[in-house]
Amino acid sequence: MIALTGPAWMVVAACCAAAAVWWLPAPPVRLQDVRAGAPRDDDWEPSGTLVIALVIAALEQGASIPAALRTVGTCCGPACANALAAVAGALERGVPWDDAWSVASALVDEPGTRGLAAVLHTLDDALRSPWLDGSAAVPRLRAAAEQLDSLERMRIERAASTLSVRLLLPMGLCFLPAFLCIAVVPTIMSFVQG
Numbered sequence: 001m002i003a004l005t006g007p008a009w010m011v012v013a014a015c016c017a018a019a020a021v022w023w024l025p026a027p028p029v030r031l032q033d034v035r036a037g038a039p040r041d042d043d044w045e046p047s048g049t050l051v052i053a054l055v056i057a058a059l060e061q062g063a064s065i066p067a068a069l070r071t072v073g074t075c076c077g078p079a080c081a082n083a084l085a086a087v088a089g090a091l092e093r094g095v096p097w098d099d100a101w102s103v104a105s106a107l108v109d110e111p112g113t114r115g116l117a118a119v120l121h122t123l124d125d126a127l128r129s130p131w132l133d134g135s136a137a138v139p140r141l142r143a144a145a146e147q148l149d150s151l152e153r154m155r156i157e158r159a160a161s162t163l164s165v166r167l168l169l170p171m172g173l174c175f176l177p178a179f180l181c182i183a184v185v186p187t188i189m190s191f192v193q194g
Contacts, residue, residue: 046076048119049152052145055123059137065127066091080116083107087120097131122148 051072058068066088073084083104090100101124108116126144130137 045116046080046119047152048115048122048148049145051076051080051119052122052126052141052148055127056138056141056145059141065131065137069123079108080119083116083120091131097128 054072054075055068058071059065063071069084069091070088073081073088076084086107087100087104090103091097095103101120104120105117108120122144126140127137129135129140
């Protein structure tokens with residue numbers, strides 16, 4: 001048997017790791033086409049702040065509200081794309097504001113799209129005054145995004161606080177036997193022998 005000394009064992013380990021990486025099959029990489037009209041097979045649901053940030057970016061570039069909604073919809077999952085395209089199409093046809101958004105809410109009444117319904121409701125509230133009165137849309141959207149961020153942060157903090165309570169019992173069940181075996185039993189054994 002050959003004894004490896006110094007950096008020789010590192011070279012052997014590196015060669016073994018390289019061989020393992022070479023022989024392992026690479027996972028398939030699937031790129032998606034996100035152009036308008038391209039088929040999408042995922043059911044990704046974007047976060048509310050992401051949708052609002054994309055609408056803000058489109059509006060700041062000079063797009064109208066219907067064009068911004070349609071453009072943002074093409075970047076999102078199929079449920080979001082269909083809802084925002086329906087709203088944009090209805091607004092472009094001259095449908096009143098409330099009726100256009102009721103079409104979108106009817107499209108997202110399926111189970112599993114609760115978050116999307118909240119995003120559409122937020123967009124409806126934030127863009128109502130700019131559409132009806134001609135006021136600036138971007139400040140209202142930024143305020144809505146900040147409100148969504150604070151609500152999400154509060155939800156995360158609440159979940160984190162309950163996590164510490166739920167972890168207490170498993171941690172106690174793991175550490176108590178270890179503490180007994182490492183600290184208490186040897187101490188008792190040393191008193192018994194001495």
